[in-house]
Structure formats: structure tokens, C-alpha cells
Amino acid sequence: VSSVSAVIPVKDGDRYLEELLDALAREGVEEVLVIDSGSQDRSLQIARAWHVELLQIDPGEFSHGRTRNLGAERTSGELICFLTQDATPCPGWLAAYREAFTLAENVGVAYGPHLARPDTSPMIARELSEFFASFSPDGAPGVQRAGDPTFLSNVNACYARACWEEIRFRDMPYSEDQAFGEDVLAAGWSKVYSPGAAVLHAHDYPPVEFMRRYFDEYRGLREAKGHVEPFALAQSAGHVRRAVGADRRWMADQGMSGAEAARWTALSTVHHAGRKVFSALGSRADSLPAPVRKGLSLERRDDAGAGTSAAASSNGTPKGAPAALPPTTPVQRKLSREVYEVAADVWANGPAPLLEPAPGAADRERLRLAMVIPPFNRGSGGHNTLLQIFTRLERRGHICSIWLADYYGYRNAVWPAVLRREIRDYFAPFEGPVYKGFDRWQGADVVIATGWDTVHATLRLDQCHARAYVVNDHEPEFFASSAEHSLSAETYSYGMHCIAASPWLRDLLIDRYAASAEAFQLGVDHDVYRPRAVERRRDTVIYYARYVTPRRGVPIGLMALAELKRRRPDVRIVLFGTDTIPDASFDYEHLGVLSPEQLSVLYSEATVGLCLSLTNFSLMPKEMLACGLPCVELAGISAESIFGADGGPLELAPLDSNRLAGSMQRLLESEDEWQRRSRDGVEFVASHTWDQATDEVEAGLRRALREREEQAALATQRGPR
Amino acid sequence: MENLQTTQTPTEQSLEAENAQLRRRVDDLETELVEVQARANAVVAEWQERAYWLDRWHLDLNALMRKPGASEFRAGLRAVRSVARFFKRLRRSLSRA
Numbered sequence: 001v002s003s004v005s006a007v008i009p010v011k012d013g014d015r016y017l018e019e020l021l022d023a024l025a026r027e028g029v030e031e032v033l034v035i036d037s038g039s040q041d042r043s044l045q046i047a048r049a050w051h052v053e054l055l056q057i058d059p060g061e062f063s064h065g066r067t068r069n070l071g072a073e074r075t076s077g078e079l080i081c082f083l084t085q086d087a088t089p090c091p092g093w094l095a096a097y098r099e100a101f102t103l104a105e106n107v108g109v110a111y112g113p114h115l116a117r118p119d120t121s122p123m124i125a126r127e128l129s130e131f132f133a134s135f136s137p138d139g140a141p142g143v144q145r146a147g148d149p150t151f152l153s154n155v156n157a158c159y160a161r162a163c164w165e166e167i168r169f170r171d172m173p174y175s176e177d178q179a180f181g182e183d184v185l186a187a188g189w190s191k192v193y194s195p196g197a198a199v200l201h202a203h204d205y206p207p208v209e210f211m212r213r214y215f216d217e218y219r220g221l222r223e224a225k226g227h228v229e230p231f232a233l234a235q236s237a238g239h240v241r242r243a244v245g246a247d248r249r250w251m252a253d254q255g256m257s258g259a260e261a262a263r264w265t266a267l268s269t270v271h272h273a274g275r276k277v278f279s280a281l282g283s284r285a286d287s288l289p290a291p292v293r294k295g296l297s298l299e300r301r302d303d304a305g306a307g308t309s310a311a312a313s314s315n316g317t318p319k320g321a322p323a324a325l326p327p328t329t330p331v332q333r334k335l336s337r338e339v340y341e342v343a344a345d346v347w348a349n350g351p352a353p354l355l356e357p358a359p360g361a362a363d364r365e366r367l368r369l370a371m372v373i374p375p376f377n378r379g380s381g382g383h384n385t386l387l388q389i390f391t392r393l394e395r396r397g398h399i400c401s402i403w404l405a406d407y408y409g410y411r412n413a414v415w416p417a418v419l420r421r422e423i424r425d426y427f428a429p430f431e432g433p434v435y436k437g438f439d440r441w442q443g444a445d446v447v448i449a450t451g452w453d454t455v456h457a458t459l460r461l462d463q464c465h466a467r468a469y470v471v472n473d474h475e476p477e478f479f480a481s482s483a484e485h486s487l488s489a490e491t492y493s494y495g496m497h498c499i500a501a502s503p504w505l506r507d508l509l510i511d512r513y514a515a516s517a518e519a520f521q522l523g524v525d526h527d528v529y530r531p532r533a534v535e536r537r538r539d540t541v542i543y544y545a546r547y548v549t550p551r552r553g554v555p556i557g558l559m560a561l562a563e564l565k566r567r568r569p570d571v572r573i574v575l576f577g578t579d580t581i582p583d584a585s586f587d588y589e590h591l592g593v594l595s596p597e598q599l600s601v602l603y604s605e606a607t608v609g610l611c612l613s614l615t616n617f618s619l620m621p622k623e624m625l626a627c628g629l630p631c632v633e634l635a636g637i638s639a640e641s642i643f644g645a646d647g648g649p650l651e652l653a654p655l656d657s658n659r660l661a662g663s664m665q666r667l668l669e670s671e672d673e674w675q676r677r678s679r680d681g682v683e684f685v686a687s688h689t690w691d692q693a694t695d696e697v698e699a700g701l702r703r704a705l706r707e708r709e710e711q712a713a714l715a716t717q718r719g720p721r
Numbered sequence: 722m723e724n725l726q727t728t729q730t731p732t733e734q735s736l737e738a739e740n741a742q743l744r745r746r747v748d749d750l751e752t753e754l755v756e757v758q759a760r761a762n763a764v765v766a767e768w769q770e771r772a773y774w775l776d777r778w779h780l781d782l783n784a785l786m787r788k789p790g791a792s793e794f795r796a797g798l799r800a801v802r803s804v805a806r807f808f809k810r811l812r813r814s815l816s817r818a
Contacts, residue, residue: 358747366755399759415776417769433765442758 005031005077009067013085014042020088021050027094033075037062065169065176078161082154087201096196097158104143108163108189112156112197120202122264123271126250135193145190152181156199163189174220207270211278212298218282226330231280243272339407343456343487351459357712361465362705368399370444372454375410378426382472386450387427392694400432405457446701452488459494468704469496473616474508497707499700504641505616520697522619523690528596529626532604541664543610544620545575547582553612560660562586567665603627608667617642625649625681630674632663649681
């Protein structure tokens with residue numbers, strides 16, 4: 001039989017102290033230590049009358065964790081019971097604790113329920129009863145291990161000395177028991193909830209005192225466990241309504257009279273609403289001004305921070321020693337995984353193995369194609385390209401499915417059928433299924449990655465004959481030095497066959513990354529983008545001023561337009577492509593984001609288009625040309641790979657705002673030049689269709705399958721190593 | 722080709738025949754897989770088309786019907802419906818009579 005000590009921190013606790021010491025004597029506790037921190041009532045007299053050990057400490061020295069450590073150090077029992085001054089053990093309390101430590105080999109701590117005293121309010125009585133019943137639905141003692149609830153309360157708990165010595169209470173002003181509950185399970189000990197080790201105990205305070213106590217408790221919880229109590233008006237109102245309803249049911253079960261129940265209902269509403277507000281404030285105490293913190297705290301604490309700050313001050317920093325670290329802010333886990341964890345998965349395990357190539361698979365009429373796409377919004381140009389092509393592949397008889405890789409959880413709230421409808425509404429009438437994530441992955445002849453943030457997910461997909469990568473742009477250029485820059489550059493190094501959206505991009509992938517790559521030409525929807533029956537103006541320059549897309553070089557475009565306006569004050573300038581209205585040093589008109597039909601009319605009406613891309617050539621200049629609108633683009637980047645060294649129908653200008661302005665001015669002022677560019681542009685892009693683009697991408701997908709066959713044949717020839 | 726065939730041993734010929742047979746079998750299986758996948762895709766796509774409003778409103782009927790009281794609510798609806806049908810039938814038979 002283990003020896004038992006009880007430690008009771010006391011301050012002005014004479015109301016129940018005598019009853020408590022009587023109960024401890026009845027239960028047979030061998031050693032009782034009362035630690036008094038400045039009682040002004042009869043507490044000291046009672047302790048002396050009961051001949052228990054009495055330790056008096058300065059009120060300023062008190063801290064829940066530190067003082068209990070002191071109590072444990074000053075006692076000798078193998079089991080140490082901690083009780084508060086208002087907790088009275090019920091008969092059988094100690095026997096239940098002794099039994100608890102026999103339930104498993106490594107029980108470090110046990111705790112028991114708090115029963116309501118007869119005069120306890122219905123709100124507290126109900127909550128206590130329901131709360132503790134949740135730990136033991138069948139009423140039997142329960143062993144809790146790592147992963148189980150960490151709840152622990154020093155109102156009524158019993159510790160194995162060996163366990164306390166190993167872990168000890170953190171030196172914190174509040175919630176030291178909650179912290180111990182976490183620490184003890186994390187250290188491999190188990191704890192036991194013992195329904196038989198009950199105490200009579202209830203915190204019934206006047207409403208304001210109760211709320212201030214909650215402020216302190218939730219402040220302590222924030223400091224100990226990082227818990228931040230959520231608060232939103234509608235949810236909180238719902239919470240209060242449900243709690244009051246539960247109280248009313250409990251009152252009815254207790255047979256409370258109507259008048260009394262009505263009085264308690266009103267108090268219950270105040271109680272739950274006040275608690276909700278004060279607990280939320282308590283867990284955000286560090287954001288409140290110090291005087292407010294102090295005013296709301298029952299313990300009049302105005303320090304800003306976590307338990308660690310209390311520890312630092314208690315330890316004391318000698319003069320001349322390095323400055324103490326600031327208090328840490330505990331932060332709760334919010335994500336189920338890290339954003340780019342799939343990349344770590346590829347680094348750890350490599351790409352999933354591909355299936356053995358089936359001879360002749362590349363030439364089969366119908367292929368099973370799975371396209372992995374990143375999250376999208378209406379108007380996404382890259383997704384439009386992908387869907388224009390993929391729906392045409394589907395119409396050619398290929399078995400197509402779409403899979404959303406959403407690393408950031410942008411579309412968490414959108415379910416698959418809605419995603420599918422959005423794809424159909426925003427881009428193209430795709431007929432196949434759309435999946436979120438890969439839980440239902442079923443394999444494919446070719447799985448197609450379509451952006452840097454789909455590649456790692458694609459690499460982990462199994463049951464595929466080949467992988468291909470439709471590359472719309474050189475995405476590392478979208479980012480400054482960053483994780484995204486490095487991760488996107490890395491995507492070209494996994495040996496996937498790349499199908500690039502221009503010869504320039506294809507050559508870049510081959511030269512810089514030694515990738516296997518070919519090109520396709522972006523198509524134009526000629527049903528939409530054609531010269532419309534509107535009068536062509538002779539004074540209008542339109543500019544795709546999408547400031548939020550840095551690769552569009554908008555500051556350079558605006559400088560060019562400012563220069564043009566200086567030279568030709570009569571010119572009308574229209575900016576479009578963004579809802580944000582950019583500030584400029586010249587007057588202009590703004591059109592915002594337009595639909596394809598509206599764009600076609602704008603292109604048919606304007607005199608000159610300005611559209612800059614600092615990376616891969618985009619579709620927009622082609623669409624302008626298709627409407628007979630001459631367009632100015634940057635020279636020396638990617639346009640030459642499509643239009644030839646002289647730009648063909650495009651007016652190319654170097655990255656110089658004066659030269660760009662000169663190009664626009666020439667088109668505005670030279671009718672012959674304008675006519676030639678307009679005519680050549682329509683002719684040039686006539687053959688650039690989505691059907692042609694689909695032909696090229698389909699050839700690329702078949703090439704990916706052939707490459708696999710060739711690689712496998714090569715491996716067979718080499719034989720095993 | 723003829724020369725090659727004439728120089729093949731019976732074992733080689735039988736292996737080649739077996740290879741050809743296996744290739745045909747793989748082709749058949751691949752064709753079957755494509756058909757199965759096409760049908761499965763069509764079923765899922767059709768269901769997604771029909772489930773649009775359920776997904777839009779985040780309604781998972783299976784989860785909803787697992788909630789306490791859902792079965793009782795449904796049983797109640799069925800009872801109300803059967804009573805309504807009874808009276809409908811009664812009214813019809815009375816009007817015929």
C-alpha cells in the first residue's frame with residue numbers, strides 16, 4: 001500500500017477547510033500539507049487546530065505550478081494528492097485513487113469527478129455532471145494514454161511521486177494541471193479517470209466574479225496550450241441558446257418549480273453569454289491594453305504574456321546577464337498537412353513507378369487521359385487553353401477525366417459537381433467526370449500535369465503508362481527567389497515529356513533543363529475573335545493593363561502610353577483586363593474585365609493594341625490580330641518564335657518605353673502600315689485554331705507513350721545490372 | 722522474312738506464336754479496360770450533373786440520414802404520405818361511386 005500525502009494551497013479558505021481536513025482524516029491520508037499564501041480569515045487557525053503541516057508563503061510568491069511543486073517537495077508520500085481548499089473528498093475517495101494506480105503499469109496520475117454541492121447553481125451542476133460523465137460513459141475507471149483527452153484538474157488529482165519528479169509542474173500562473181496533462185501523456189505515462197475518487201466542489205461565484213475568473217482561466221489556457229476560444233456573434237448566440245436549453249431540461253429533470261426555473265433561466269442566459277464573451281477575451285488577453293487586462297482579471301494580472309514570462313521573472317535575470325527571451329506565443333495546429341507536403345513525399349519516395357509499356361499503346365485510337373489541374377477562377381487563360389484542348393481530345397473519343405490538385409485548399413468549400421459545372425460554364429463543355437483530390441484515382445494511359453503546382457501530385461499517381469506535362473509558361477519566372485521558384489523549376493527535371501505552349505518555351509525547356517519537349521501553338525476561337533461590324537476608330541490605343549500579373553510589365557506599358565500621350569495628346573487610351581483602376585500620369589478610360597464577346601468588339605473598334613509579356617507569348621495578341629487589330633509586343637523574348645524574326649504581322653519593339661511609344665505612333669499615323677499589319681494579322685492567325693492545337697498536343701501525348709516504350713526497350717537491351 | 726522463318730526452330734516458332742497470342746490478349750484487355758473506364762466516367766459524370774445542387778448546397782444525403790431522428794422523420798413523412806394517398810384514393814372511389 002503506497003503512502004499518501006495531500007497538498008492543499010489555501011488563501012482565505014475557511015468556508016470548507018475544516019470539512020476538507022475532516023474528510024482527509026476519515027479517508028486515511030497520512031500526511032497533509034497546507035500552503036497558505038496570506039489568508040486573512042480563520043484558515044491558519046483551522047490548519048493549526050487540525051495539527052497538519054502548515055507552510056506560509058508570501059502572496060507574491062504564489063503561482064499554481066510553482067507552489068504545487070513546492071508542496072510536493074515538502075511531502076514524502078509515494079502518492080501526492082492535490083486538492084483545492086473548497087474540494088471535499090467523498091467517502092471511498094482514497095480507495096478509488098489507490099485502485100486507479102493498479103489499472104495499468106505506468107499510471108502517472110489519476111483524477112476524479114467534481115460533484116455539485118446542494119446549493120450549486122443548475123448551470124454549474126449540469127455542466128459538471130455532463131463533463132465528467134463524458135470521460136466514463138459506463139461509470140467505470142478509464143485509462144487514458146497518448147492521443148486521449150489530456151484534461152487534468154488539480155482541484156482533485158493524485159500523482160505518483162515518480163511521475164511528478166520526472167515531469168513537474170510548469171512554472172506558470174494558471175492551468176499548470178492542463179499543461180501537466182499534456183506533458184504526462186506525451187512522456188509515455190498514462191492517466192486514469194476514476195469516477196469513485198469524487199469530491200464535492202463547485203465554483204459558484206457572483207456573475208461578474210465568475211466572468212472574470214473565466215477571463216483568467218482562458219488566458220491561462222492560451223498560455224498553457226495555445227487555445228484560442230473562437231468567437232462569432234451568430235455561433236455564440238447559438239451556443240448560448242443551446243446551453244440555456246440544456247439547463248432548462250436539467251432543471252425540469254430535477255423537478256424545479258416554474259418560478260424558480262424562470263429565475264434560473266434568466267441567470268443561465270447571463271451566465272453563458274458572459275462566459276462566452278469573457279473566455280474569448282481571456283484567450284486574447286495579450287491583445288488588450290494592460291489596464292483593461294488588469295481590470296478584467298480576477299487576479300489583477302496585467303502582464304502581457306505567456307507563462308514563460310512569469311517563469312522568467314520568477315527565475316530572475318541577474319544584472320549584466322544577457323537579456324531574457326521575450327515570451328513565446330503558443331500556436332495551435334491549423335493545417336492537416338504542410339502546403340507542399342506532396343513535394344516532400346516525392347523527395348522521400350520518388351515518383352510512383354509507371355506501368356510496363358503496352359506495345360502499340362501510343363497508336364491506339366482511344367487513350368485513357370487524366371488531366372491534373374490547379375485551382376482556377378473564371379477567366380483563367382491557362383485553364384481555358386487546357387480545357388479547349390482537353391474537350392476536343394474528349395470529342396475525338398479519348399476517355400478523359402479531370403483531377404484538381406489544390407495544395408492550398410483554395411477550393412475546399414467547393415464540391416466536385418460544382419467544380420465540374422464551373423469548368424463547363426467558364427471554359428468548355430467537358431463531358432467527363434471531375435474529381436477533387438486523388439482518393440478515387442483509377443489510373444490512366446497518360447496522366448497530364450498542367451502547372452508546377454500539379455507536378456508533384458502527378459508524380460505520385462500510380463497505374464499509369466506515361467506522364468506528360470503541358471507547360472503553358474516558364475513558371476519559375478513568376479516568382480522571386482522563393483520556395484515556389486525552386487519548386488517550379490524542379491518540376492522540369494523529373495523526365496516527364498513536356499508539351500510547351502510555344503517553340504520559345506520548348507527550346508527553353510530543352511536548353512535549360514534538358515527536358516524532352518515539343519511545342520504546340522495556342523489556338524484562336526475564330527467564331528468569337530473575328531472582325532466585327534463596328535466602325536474602326538482611328539485614335540484609340542487599348543492596353544491590357546493587368547497590374548496583378550507582374551509578367552505583364554504594366555509599369556513599362558504605362559510609361560510607353562505616357563510618352564505616346566505626350567507626343568499625341570489627341571490619342572484616346574483605353575485600359576482593360578483588371579477591375580483595379582491603375583493610377584497613371586495621363587488621362588485614360590477604363591473598361592475592366594470583359595467577356596470574350598466584348599473583347600472581340602473592343603478589338604474590332606480600336607486602332608492599336610498593346611499587350612506585353614515578359615515570359616511566354618500569350619493568346620491575347622493573336623486574338624487581337626484575328627479581329628484585324630495591329631498589336632505591339634515586346635521584341636527579343638518569345639514572340640519571334642511564333643511570328644518570325646521580324647514579327648510578321650506583329651509590331652515588335654524592345655523593352656524601352658520610348659521605342660514602344662514610337663511603334664504605337666507609327667501604326668496610328670501610317671494608314672498603309674496599319675492596313676498591311678491588319679490584313680497580315682488576320683491571315684496569319686487564320687490557321688491557328690484549337691483543333692490544330694489539339695492535334696499537336698495529342699501527338700505529344702502519344703510521343704510520351706512512345707518514349708516510355710523506347711526507354712523500356714533500351715532497358716531490356718541493357719539487361720539487368 | 723521467309724528466310725527467317727525457314728531458319729527458325731520449332732521452339733522459336735511456338736514461342737513467337739505464343740507471344741502473338743499474348744499480345745492479342747493484352748490488346749483485348751486494354752480495349753476492355755477502355756470500355757469499362759468510358760462507362761464508369763459516363764456514370765460518374767452523369768451523377769455529377771444530377772448532383773449539382775446537392776453539392777452546391779453541401780448536402781450529403783447519406784450523412785444527413787445517419788443523423789439521429791432522420792429515419793424517424795422519414796418514417797413520419799411516409800406515414801403522412803400514406804394517409805394522404807388513402808384519402809386521395811377514397812375521394813376517387815367516392816367520386817366514381
